[in-house]
Amino acid sequence: MKLSASEENYIKSIYNLQKATEKVNTNSLAAFLDTSAASITDMLKKLKTKKLLEYKKYYGFRLNAAGNKEALKIIRRHRLWEFFLVEKLGMEWEKVHAIAEELEHVSSVELITRLDHYLGTPKIDPHGDPIPDEKGVMPVLKQTALIDLPIKKIATVSSVSNQTPEMMEMLNYYGIKIGSSIKVLKSFVFDGSLQIKIARQPECVISGLAAQNIFVYDN
Amino acid sequence: MKLSASEENYIKSIYNLQKATEKVNTNSLAAFLDTSAASITDMLKKLKTKKLLEYKKYYGFRLNAAGNKEALKIIRRHRLWEFFLVEKLGMEWEKVHAIAEELEHVSSVELITRLDHYLGTPKIDPHGDPIPDEKGVMPVLKQTALIDLPIKKIATVSSVSNQTPEMMEMLNYYGIKIGSSIKVLKSFVFDGSLQIKIARQPECVISGLAAQNIFVYDN
DNA sequence: TTAAATTTTTAGATTTGTCTAAATTTATTT
DNA sequence: AAATAAATTTAGACAAATCTAAAAATTTAA
Numbered sequence: 088m089k090l091s092a093s094e095e096n097y098i099k100s101i102y103n104l105q106k107a108t109e110k111v112n113t114n115s116l117a118a119f120l121d122t123s124a125a126s127i128t129d130m131l132k133k134l135k136t137k138k139l140l141e142y143k144k145y146y147g148f149r150l151n152a153a154g155n156k157e158a159l160k161i162i163r164r165h166r167l168w169e170f171f172l173v174e175k176l177g178m179e180w181e182k183v184h185a186i187a188e189e190l191e192h193v194s195s196v197e198l199i200t201r202l203d204h205y206l207g208t209p210k211i212d213p214h215g216d217p218i219p220d221e222k223g224v225m226p227v228l229k230q231t232a233l234i235d236l237p238i239k240k241i242a243t244v245s246s247v248s249n250q251t252p253e254m255m256e257m258l259n260y261y262g263i264k265i266g267s268s269i270k271v272l273k274s275f276v277f278d279g280s281l282q283i284k285i286a287r288q289p290e291c292v293i294s295g296l297a298a299q300n301i302f303v304y305d306n
Numbered sequence: 307m308k309l310s311a312s313e314e315n316y317i318k319s320i321y322n323l324q325k326a327t328e329k330v331n332t333n334s335l336a337a338f339l340d341t342s343a344a345s346i347t348d349m350l351k352k353l354k355t356k357k358l359l360e361y362k363k364y365y366g367f368r369l370n371a372a373g374n375k376e377a378l379k380i381i382r383r384h385r386l387w388e389f390f391l392v393e394k395l396g397m398e399w400e401k402v403h404a405i406a407e408e409l410e411h412v413s414s415v416e417l418i419t420r421l422d423h424y425l426g427t428p429k430i431d432p433h434g435d436p437i438p439d440e441k442g443v444m445p446v447l448k449q450t451a452l453i454d455l456p457i458k459k460i461a462t463v464s465s466v467s468n469q470t471p472e473m474m475e476m477l478n479y480y481g482i483k484i485g486s487s488i489k490v491l492k493s494f495v496f497d498g499s500l501q502i503k504i505a506r507q508p509e510c511v512i513s514g515l516a517a518q519n520i521f522v523y524d525n
Numbered sequence: 526t527t528a529a530a531t532t533t534t535t536a537g538a539t540t541t542g543t544c545t546a547a548a549t550t551t552a553t554t555t
Numbered sequence: 556a557a558a559t560a561a562a563t564t565t566a567g568a569c570a571a572a573t574c575t576a577a578a579a580a581t582t583t584a585a
Contacts, residue, residue, distance in 0.1 A: 093572065113533055126573055128534055133571090145533060145580055176420040186414050193408040201395040312542065332563055345543055347564055352541090364550060364563060 088137065088157065092192040095161050096120065097130050098139065101150055102158035110147035159223035165191040166212035166219075167202050173213040173266070174206065180213040180265065211304060215246035215265045231305050233269070234279065234298035241270050242303035249300040257297065262288040269303060307356065307376065311411040314380050315339065316349050317358065320369055321377035329366030378442035384410040385431035385438075386421050392432040392485075393425065399432040399484065430523060434465035434484050450524050452488070453498065453517035460489050461522035468519040476516065481507040488522055 090098070100119050104111045113131075117124045135142045139154035150158060168190040172183040200221060203209075210226045212218055217226050228245070236242055244267045247254065258264070268286035275281070279295025293301075309317070319338050323330045332350075336343045354361045358373035369377060387409040391402040419440060422428075429445045431437055436445050447464070455461055463486045466473065477483070487505035494500070498514025512520075 091571080114531090122572095123574060124533065125535080125575080129572075172417070176417070176424050178416070178420060182416070186412065186417050189412040189414075190409070193405065195405050195408075197397070197401070198391070198395070198405050201397060205395050310541080333561090341542095342544060343563065344545080344565080348542075 088139075088153075090137075090157065094130070094134065094137075095157075095192055097127075097134065098150065098154060098158050099161045099165075101140065101148070102155065102162070105149055110149055112147045156223050159219045159225070160194075161191055163219040163221075163223070164194070164199055166216060167199060167206060167209070169212045169214065170206055170209050170218070170266075171202065174209075183213060209266070211243055211245055211266060213265050215244075215302070228304040230302050232299050233271070233283075233301040233303050234281070234295060236269075236271050236303055236305060238271050238274060240305065241268060242305050243267070244269050244301065245304045246302045247300060248302065254297070254300065257293075258301075261285065261291050261293070263301065307358075307372075309356075309376065313349070313353065313356075314376075314411055316346075316353065317369065317373060317377050318380045318384075320359065320367070321374065321381070324368055329368055331366045375442050378438045378444070379413075380410055382438040382440075382442070383413070383418055385435060386418065386425060386428070388431045388433065389425055389428050389437070389485075390421065393428075402432060428485075430462060430464055430485060432484050434463075434521070447523040449521050451518050452490070452502075452520040452522050453500065453514055455488075455490050455522055455524060457490050457493060459524065460487060461524050462486070463488050463520060464523045465521045466519060467521065473516070473519065476512075477520075480504065480510050480512070482520065 097120070100116060101111055104115060104119060113124050113127045117127045120127070131140070131142050131148055134140050134154070138151070139157060140148050140150050142148035165187045168187040169183045172178045172186060173180050203221070209218055210228060217228055219225050230245055231242070244263060244265055246265065247258065262285055263269070270284045271281050272284055272290065273282040279298070280292055281295070281298050282290060282292050284290050316339070319335060320330055323334060323338060332343050332346045336346045339346070350359070350361050350367055353359050353373070357370070358376060359367050359369050361367035384406045387406040388399075388402045391397045391405060392399050422440070428437055429447060436447055438444050449464055450461070463482060463484055465484065466477065481504050482488070489503045490500050491503055491509065492501040498517070499511055500514070500517050501509060501511050503509050
């Protein structure tokens with residue numbers, strides 16, 4: 088199905104709001120998209136005509152199977168581009184979202200298939216979000232606090248729960264980034280500190296507190 | 307200046323038509339963009355308001371300095387993406403134009419600067435067209451028929467004037483592609499044939515006829 | 526359980542980019 | 556040089572995506 092950039096933005100937003108609430112309502116989507124409630128109603132009619140969502144006047148709405156499939160395609164494109172911008176072009180991960188918002192609307196299937204292969208079929212984007220595969224299936228990745236990761240098991244840094252400047256400074260110092268390959272070499276019972284190894288970085292030791300706030304995907 | 311995708315397409319097309327004729331006229335641009343003459347007039351008024359072109363009713367039009375600058379930015383983005391699609395993603399160069407037409411409208415300066423560096427600041431795109439630098443300056447590259455290239459001088463394949471399937475078969479067989487690094491090892495006076503070396507390919511011999519149809523940039 | 530507040534939809538307008546058909550200007554030809 | 560042809564512009568309309576203001580439906584609360 089050929090969709091306009093605007094239609095794609097609505098679908099993606101509805102998909103994201105659906106994760107929190109069963110039915111999405113007009114005002115919350117209007118707030119999310121920073122637009123008027125009237126615009127939402129207009130677009131909902133259009134998306135209903137295209138059979139991408141279930142929508143009953145005054146009763147909220149949600150994507151149907153076809154709508155979800157479209158959403159996952161858009162999210163896949165967005166996250167692959169984010170991965171590209173960070174890993175290949177070396178952009179800071181705070182900046183990539185806005186650019187990926189534009190790139191995601193280029194919908195050539197061959198482009199995305201090749202980009203995916205070129206990037207090594209990544210499973211997690213730089214913000215720690217999973218990347219759907221070419222069939223729209225989200226990878227099932229169990230997230231664990233680093234402190235709970237078994238010794239010697241290789242995992243991927245997926246998110247950081249404490250995003251203070253102090254935490255970021257330390258992560259930066261040790262070269263710990265979302266998507267980094269990580270392994271615990273030794274765990275000290277005395278204070279809960281961990282000796283760890285990040286790919287292409289020297290070994291280092293972090294505190295138990297830090298290890299509680301760093302989350303990894305245990306592949 | 308922030309321009310819509312549509313405005314950018316008009317500017318780029320006017321730039322391209324200007325290379326052939328001094329003043330561009332409404333009908334030729336309408337034919338080029340496969341749209342109506344009335345649409346052209348409408349857009350010209352808009353671009354005149356934005357001070358991107360000189361336009362006098364019934365007398366044709368051309369980009370002014372500001373318009374040319376915008377055109378070169380768009381062309382730079384287009385050609386860098388084409389290079390990326392061919393060199394990094396391995397797409398066939400016949401297919402990349404359409405995708406680059408979409409990617410070129412993503413106008414983040416940081417994105418394009420980083421993409422350029424990542425690609426190694428290429429001077430020629432996969433179709434053999436020069437890529438303007440970050441200031442909008444087209445690289446000055448003298449194009450020569452391969453047959454006229456001095457012995458042992460390293461050059462870059464820039465274009466092929468005879469694009470028949472027969473020619474393409476031969477180029478493909480020898481691994482001669484747009485952007486390939488090329489050098490003439492020996493020229494045989496008897497029949498004009500040349501012994502050549504393409505980077506990462508074995509030496510080979512091509513006829514004088516082939517060498518007349520292969521053009522290179524003599525860096 | 527009505528009245529008030531909130532949410533949602535409709536009605537009508539606006540902007541952008543496009544169109545067709547008609548009018549205007551310029552060019553060509555007899 | 557008038558008539559005809561061609562090119563260009565204007566006038567008016569339309570679709571997409573948005574808006575404000577008003578109306579309608581639903582929810583909350585006195």
